[in-house]
Amino acid sequence: SSVDGRPLGAQVELVWSIDRPVRAEREPLGDTVLVTGDPTGELPGARREAERVAASTDVVTVLTGAEATRGDVTAQLSRVERWYFAGHGILDPDDPWRSGLGLADGKLDVGDLVSLPSVPRAIVLSGCETGRTDTSHEVAALGVVPALVLSGADVVIASEEVIPDVPLHQDLGAALVEAGDLDAFVSRSSALHRDFATGKNPGPRWRIWVR
Numbered sequence: 309s310s311v312d313g314r315p316l317g318a319q320v321e322l323v324w325s326i327d328r329p330v331r332a333e334r335e336p337l338g339d340t341v342l343v344t345g346d347p348t349g350e351l352p353g354a355r356r357e358a359e360r361v362a363a364s365t366d367v368v369t370v371l372t373g374a375e376a377t378r379g380d381v382t383a384q385l386s387r388v389e390r391w392y393f394a395g396h397g398i399l400d401p402d403d404p405w406r407s408g409l410g411l412a413d414g415k416l417d418v419g420d421l422v423s424l425p426s427v428p429r430a431i432v433l434s435g436c437e438t439g440r441t442d443t444s445h446e447v448a449a450l451g452v453v454p455a456l457v458l459s460g461a462d463v464v465i466a467s468e469e470v471i472p473d474v475p476l477h478q479d480l481g482a483a484l485v486e487a488g489d490l491d492a493f494v495s496r497s498s499a500l501h502r503d504f505a506t507g508k509n510p511g512p513r514w515r516i517w518v519r
Contacts, residue, residue, distance in 0.1 A: 337429060337489050338389035341368040343481075345394045347376035347411040353473035354394040357434060361392050361481030368485070377413045382424060391428040392481050397435035397452065397467070404450035409435065421455035429462040430493050432480050439466030439515050453517050462490055464517045465497055480514075494518055 345358020355372055362370045369384055371377075376395075385391065396410030398417075408417030421427070433439070433452065441451035453464045465480055479500055487493035497516055504514075 337487070337493070339365070339367045339485075340388040341365055341390045341392065341485050342381075342384045342388040342428065343368055343370045343372075343392045343394075344376050344381060344411075345370070345372040347371075347373065347381075347395045347409075349373050349412070351395060351473045354434070357478060357481070358392065358394040360478050361394075361485065364482055365485040374412045376411050378411050378416060378420075381411055381416065382420070385424060385428060386426045388428050390430045390484050392432045392434070392484055393438075394434040397433065397438035397440075399437045399440050404441075407440075407451060409433070409438065409452060418450060418452060418455045421452065422458050424459050427456055427459040427461050429460070430484055430487070430490060431456060431461050431464045432484050433464065433466040434471070434480070435467065436470045437468065439468040439517075457517060457519050462519050463494055463497075465514055466517070467514045 341362075343358050343362040345362075346352065346355035358370070358372060362368050369388065371380055371384070393409060398406075398408050398410055398415055400406040400417075405418045408415040408420065438452050441454060453466050456464050480497060483493055483496040483500065487496060494516065501514070501516060
C-alpha cells in the first residue's frame with residue numbers, strides 16, 4: 309500500500325502480531341508431563357532441578373542430557389499436556405527465528421516450534437532469556453513464547469533474564485505438575501510471582517503468558 313506515492317511502511321510503523329482464536333470452553337488439563345533437563349550436558353543445576361520436579365509426579369516422561377534430542381523431545385511434545393524445561397535458552401538478536409531452546413543434538417528454534425502439530429498446554433521454561441522477545445524486526449514479538457502460544461499453548465511461564473545454573477523454579481514445577489486445571493496452575497503461579505515481586509521469593513525475573 310502507498311500514500312501520496314510513498315510506501316506506507318516508510319511513513320508509519322507497522323506492527324505484525326500473532327492472533328489465536330480463544331477457546332469457547334477450556335477442556336480439562338490432562339496430567340501427562342514431560343520434564344526436560346540439562347539437554348546440553350553442562351548444567352548440573354538444571355538437571356537436579358528437573359529431577360526434583362519429575363519426582364513429584366508418577367505420570368511423567370523424563371529426558372535429560374543426551375536423551376533430550378530434537379526427535380525425542382518433539383515426539384513427546386505432541387503427547388503430553390504439561391512441559392517443564394530446564395536448560396539453555398538461546399536468544400539470537402540478529403535472526404529471532406533462530407532463537408530457541410538448546411537440546412542434546414542442536415536446538416528447537418522459533419521456526420521449529422511454530423511448525424509443531426501441537427504442544428503442551430501448560431509450560432514452564434526455566435532457562436536464560438526464554439521469555440525475551442524481539443520487536444525490532446519486521447514481525448513483532450518474535451520469540452520462543454509467542455511461538456508456543458501460536459502452536460497451541462494456553463499458559464507459558466518463562467524467564468526474561470540470564471539465570472544461574474542452580475536449582476531455581478521447583479515451586480513452579482510443583483505448581484505445574486500438581487495443578488488440577490489451568491486456572492489452578494495460573495492462580496498458584498501468580499501467587500508465587502507476587503511473592504517474588506515483594507521479595508518473599510527472590511530469584512530471576514519471570515513472567516506468565518496466558519492465552
